[in-house]
Amino acid sequence: MEQYEIYYPVDLLEKKVACPAVIFLNGSGVPASRYPALFEHLASWGFIAIGNEDPSTGTGQSADTTVAKLLELNEDAHSRFFHQIDTARIGITGHSQGGAGVFNAITSQPHHALYRTAVALSPANERLSEALHWTYDLTKVQCPIFLLSGTKGDFELKLVLPQKDLQSMYAKISGPKVMARRKDTEHGQMLYEADGYVTAWLRWQLYGDKRAAKAFSGKNPEIRTNCLYRDVKIQGRTSHLRINTPSHSSK
Numbered sequence: 001m002e003q004y005e006i007y008y009p010v011d012l013l014e015k016k017v018a019c020p021a022v023i024f025l026n027g028s029g030v031p032a033s034r035y036p037a038l039f040e041h042l043a044s045w046g047f048i049a050i051g052n053e054d055p056s057t058g059t060g061q062s063a064d065t066t067v068a069k070l071l072e073l074n075e076d077a078h079s080r081f082f083h084q085i086d087t088a089r090i091g092i093t094g095h096s097q098g099g100a101g102v103f104n105a106i107t108s109q110p111h112h113a114l115y116r117t118a119v120a121l122s123p124a125n126e127r128l129s130e131a132l133h134w135t136y137d138l139t140k141v142q143c144p145i146f147l148l149s150g151t152k153g154d155f156e157l158k159l160v161l162p163q164k165d166l167q168s169m170y171a172k173i174s175g176p177k178v179m180a181r182r183k184d185t186e187h188g189q190m191l192y193e194a195d196g197y198v199t200a201w202l203r204w205q206l207y208g209d210k211r212a213a214k215a216f217s218g219k220n221p222e223i224r225t226n227c228l229y230r231d232v233k234i235q236g237r238t239s240h241l242r243i244n245t246p247s248h249s250s251k
Helices: 036-044 061-075 097-105 126-131 154-160 163-172 195-207
Strands: 004-007 019-025 048-052 085-095 115-121 145-150 177-182 229-234
Touching: 004 036, 019 036, 019 061, 019 097, 019 195, 036 048, 036 195, 048 061, 061 085, 061 097, 085 097, 085 195, 097 115, 115 195, 126 163, 145 154, 145 163, 145 195, 163 177, 163 229
Parallel strands: 019 048, 019 085, 085 115, 115 145, 145 177
Antiparallel strands: 004 048, 177 229
């Protein structure tokens, strides 16, 4: 947990404008260093992306340690990230066990109130998480959240996240939320196959990107018309989903 992977926009230091940050929680036994393409992708869209090598992220503890590291770097005059991290715009995403870690990070960890949005990719269901001591309480989720899962393979559909479990989990969240299932996609593939919508969600929630918002909001959200997705749900009227206004210019 003391080794971090950090990717950031190449012009971060030139622009001298604080950027939003996204914390990534890896799945069981797979360190952040195994996901360079995902981190590079997020950095190319204007985010500081950070993860660590924790092999067990389900409790959300390593996410909290990572947030603490971001805050430390942001206040360290000798760090390249000195006052370059917009601590008012921090998001989090995680896959599998990391998805359970996302739920715990935004509800029960000391820095939970810092998160402005979250994405959980094929998160471990409640029964499995409780058995593995990653118990979370979805009724405590306060920030806008996006839940995604696959529709193929016994590992995804029978063990990690059966459809009925995803629907039950979604129902327990009272705030702004979106749910979707990616057709013909297995558990491990969800890391990459849903990346376009994950990026759009983060751009909307952390940058107030109106173009990205169209994927989830308005009279005809784009995700509802995408033939690659099914079982799409959006909490109430889409206009109720909060767009977080950036505290710094993104230009």
